[in-house]
Amino acid sequence: MLSKLIHNLRVLGLAAGAVLLAACSSDSAPPVPQAPPAPPPPPSATFELSVSNLTNAQPLSPIAAISHDSSYRVFRLGEAASPGLEELAEGGSNAALLVEAAGDNGVFATVASADPVPPGASTTLRFTILVAELPSAELSVSSMLVNTNDAFSGINGLAIGDIAIGESRRVTGIAYDSGTEANTEQAIHIPGPVAGGEGFNAARDDRFDRVTMHSGIVGRDDGLADSDLDNQHRFDNPVLAATVTRID
Amino acid sequence: MKSVLAAALLAAALTAAPPLHAADFNVRIVNLSNGIWYTPFLVAAHPEGTSLFQVGEPASAELQAMAEGGDIAGLVTALEGLGATIAANPAGGLLPPAMSTNVDLNTDGTTNTQLSVVAMLLPTNDAFAGLNAVSIPTEPGTYVYELPAYDAGTEANDEILNGGGAPGVPGMPADPGGLAGTGATGAASADNNTTVHIHRNVLGDTDASGGSSDLDSRVHRWLNPVVRVVVTVR
Numbered sequence: 001m002l003s004k005l006i007h008n009l010r011v012l013g014l015a016a017g018a019v020l021l022a023a024c025s026s027d028s029a030p031p032v033p034q035a036p037p038a039p040p041p042p043p044s045a046t047f048e049l050s051v052s053n054l055t056n057a058q059p060l061s062p063i064a065a066i067s068h069d070s071s072y073r074v075f076r077l078g079e080a081a082s083p084g085l086e087e088l089a090e091g092g093s094n095a096a097l098l099v100e101a102a103g104d105n106g107v108f109a110t111v112a113s114a115d116p117v118p119p120g121a122s123t124t125l126r127f128t129i130l131v132a133e134l135p136s137a138e139l140s141v142s143s144m145l146v147n148t149n150d151a152f153s154g155i156n157g158l159a160i161g162d163i164a165i166g167e168s169r170r171v172t173g174i175a176y177d178s179g180t181e182a183n184t185e186q187a188i189h190i191p192g193p194v195a196g197g198e199g200f201n202a203a204r205d206d207r208f209d210r211v212t213m214h215s216g217i218v219g220r221d222d223g224l225a226d227s228d229l230d231n232q233h234r235f236d237n238p239v240l241a242a243t244v245t246r247i248d
Numbered sequence: 249m250k251s252v253l254a255a256a257l258l259a260a261a262l263t264a265a266p267p268l269h270a271a272d273f274n275v276r277i278v279n280l281s282n283g284i285w286y287t288p289f290l291v292a293a294h295p296e297g298t299s300l301f302q303v304g305e306p307a308s309a310e311l312q313a314m315a316e317g318g319d320i321a322g323l324v325t326a327l328e329g330l331g332a333t334i335a336a337n338p339a340g341g342l343l344p345p346a347m348s349t350n351v352d353l354n355t356d357g358t359t360n361t362q363l364s365v366v367a368m369l370l371p372t373n374d375a376f377a378g379l380n381a382v383s384i385p386t387e388p389g390t391y392v393y394e395l396p397a398y399d400a401g402t403e404a405n406d407e408i409l410n411g412g413g414a415p416g417v418p419g420m421p422a423d424p425g426g427l428a429g430t431g432a433t434g435a436a437s438a439d440n441n442t443t444v445h446i447h448r449n450v451l452g453d454t455d456a457s458g459g460s461s462d463l464d465s466r467v468h469r470w471l472n473p474v475v476r477v478v479v480t481v482r
Contacts, residue, residue, distance in 0.1 A: 077278060077476075078346035175471065177282050179346075183466055207427075207467070212282040212346040215469045223453050223465055237471050 043131040046248040047160060051113075051141060052122040052241045054172075057232040059192060060117040060153070060240060061092030061144035064101075065110065067129050069136040072106035073157060075211045081178040083202075085142070085211075089152040089178035091191050091199025092116070092144040108133045116146065126247075134161035141173065141242055146192030147229060150181040150206070151214045153239045160244055168245040172238030175214040179206045185218065185227035195228055270357070271384050275335070276350035276478040277365060279343045280394075283467040284474065285424040286377065287318025287368040288337035292327050293353055293360035299381040300364045301444045307400040309415065311444075314366060315374040315400035317413030317421050323366070333360045342370070342424050355384070365395070365477050369470075371409060371423040371463060374400040375447045377475040390480050394473035399439065399447040407435040407450060407461035420462070427467045429456035435463075446472075 047067075053060045066074065074097070075085050084097035094112050101107045108129040117123045129137055138161075142154040153173040163169055177183070182205050187195035218224040221231040275291050292300075300323060301311050310322030320336055327334050339349035355361075365379040377395045385391050399405070406418055409428045413421025420428075435451045452465030 077280065078348060174473075185466075207283070207425075208345060210346045213280040213471060213474075215282045215467075216471050218452075218465045218469070225454065237473075 044128050044248075045131050045134055045246060046126060046128045047139075047163075048245045048247050049125045049127070049139070049141065050122055050243045050245075051117060051125075051143070053117045053119050053239075054241055055119050055145065055235045055239050057119055057194075058145040058147050058151075058235055058239065059119065061088065061146050062094055062116055063113040063123060063125065064088065064094035064097055064142045065112065065125050065127060066098070066101045066140045066142075067108045067110075067127055067160070068101070068104070068138055068140065069106045069108070069133070070138060070157065072101070072104050074140045074142050074154065075156065075176070075178075077176075077212065078210050080209045081180050081211050085152070086150075086178055086180040086202075086204075087200045088142055089144055089150040090181050090201065092146050093200065094142065097142060108137060117143070137161040139244060143240070145175060145235065145239065147190060147194045147233045148192070148214075148217065149183045149185065149189050150178040151175050152178060155242050158244065160246070163244065163246040165246050165248065168243050170241065170243045173240040173242060174237040175216075175235060175239045177206070177212050177214040179208050179210045179212060180204045182206050185224060185229045187228040190228065194233065270355065271386060271481060272352075272354045272356070273384065273479055273481045274350055274352050275338075275363070275365065276348060276480070277338070277343070278348040278476040278478070279345055279474075280476055281345050281369075281470045281474050283345055283425060283427070284470055285345065285370040286339075286343040286475070287314075287370060288320060288341065289339060289343065289349070289365060289367040290314070290320040290323055291335040291338060291351055291353065291365050292332045292363070293355045293358070293384060294327055294330050294332040294362050294364065294381070295359045296361050296383075298330055298362065300366055301378065301380060301398075303380075303398070303445060304443050306442065307402050307444050311366075312374070312400055312402040312415045315368055315376040316403050316415050316417070318368040318370070319413075320366075331358060331360070333358060343367070344424070363479065365475075367475075369397055369474065371420045371428055371468060372450060373405045373407065373418075373420055374403040375450075376400060379477050385479065385481050388481050390478060393477040393479070395475040395477060396472040397447040397449075397470060397474045399441070399445050401439050401442040401444055404438045405436045405450070406432075407452070407463045408432050409462040423462075425467070427464055428462045429459070429464065430462060431458045432462040433458070433460055435461040
């Protein structure tokens with residue numbers, strides 16, 4: 001929020017300078033007034049986020065990281081998922097979630113990984129916020145477990161403003177159910193590599209249209225005869241580990 | 249409970265003038281699960297050295313009544329005997345999936361330094377979520393605890409829905425969500441571990457009118473943690 005205000009003020013300042021210069025250029029008087037020097041950029045804080053996939057066979061969709069204050073949440077447990085979260089949880093695309101975040105006054109910065117994170121792998125992202133935003137800075141991380149109907153994991157509003165330069169905070173993420181799609185475990189409803197089925201569908205056909213914890217994969221090896229998932233796709237909590245380091 | 253609390257009472261009696269505890273706090277309870285209802289929660293602050301259960305020890309009769317049928321009356325009576333600060337049934341009934349409830353407690357003038365929270369998972373035979381005698385923080389702030397599902401170890405997890413909720417009566421008492429089946433032959437005989445232990449989760453099946461379990465494997469399973477407790481100390 002503050003960064004946007006400062007940004008707006010800087011835009012106004014540059015525009016005023018341009019008007020001043022235009023007025024001077026039409027004046028032949030010898031002393032040419034100089035445009036006021038651009039104010040120094042406000043001090044900023046840069047963080048590095050590393051996300052590791054702890055599952056056996058659940059690739060994590062491209063990671064979306066959002067820094068924000070406490071007025072913003074990717075989701076609230078027990079409440080309906082936003083359309084952007086639904087797209088991420090059902091289809092693995094973080095685009096709509098990031099658009100939602102960018103339009104929220106409580107969001108400071110967003111960043112996303114280009115690729116999914118396979119089981120056993122990790123990815124590293126960087127983002128920068130203003131020092132003035134640190135006292136209220138939180139971090140949320142979101143990603144789909146792609147061999148599922150609508151499971152996602154992440155970090156929900158981790159305070160990061162008190163991390164000193166060079167220091168880290170390590171947390172783990174559990175698996176949530178977005179509550180937007182029935183857990184059929186059938187390939188036609190699962191976008192991940194095991195299935196290649198449909199991802200996002202705006203219809204909400206879960207038992208409750210609200211975010212809960214995920215109850216796990218049953219799988220055809222455990223009696224769900226029409227499941228296209230097997231015991232390799234089962235998971236337990238936590239499903240990801242995240243390390244946030246303030247590097248500057 | 250009797251043995252645990254009796255021993256604790258003795259210990260408390262032998263300890264000279266325990267310091268008085270003063271905490272004014274709120275306890276918020278969140279049902280994290282996707283398909284589990286909770287029977288009325290029992291929230292209690294009680295003296296150090298006392299607990300409602302101990303992992304690896306057999307459940308008391310009072311804990312068994314809670315875990316098998318959701319009846320917290322026995323635990324309340326035992327806690328009253330300890331001078332505990334008690335909030336029974338803050339949700340005013342069952343707590344559905346993803347819903348939350350909260351209650352204020354004030355331990356001024358007591359020695360009730362420990363916080364416990366318990367309730368039964370429905371539909372199960374004898375699963376319960378428990379926060380087990382954690383020290384109540386004295387610094388103002390917000391403290392988060394995540395609770396696993398325990399097995400009371402007092403009843404076979406047959407997963408048969410027959411209304412059996414009284415202690416010692418086999419079967420599951422109720423299915424508030426209305427998604428369980430009927431006609432199961434039974435998923436398991438007696439527990440291998442008959443002490444309080446981490447629940448191995450339910451089995452379930454996809455046969456609504458038979459099979460080994462009346463539970464639905466797509467609906468009634470869970471992954472830990474199953475409850476989040478948020479304590480806000482003022």
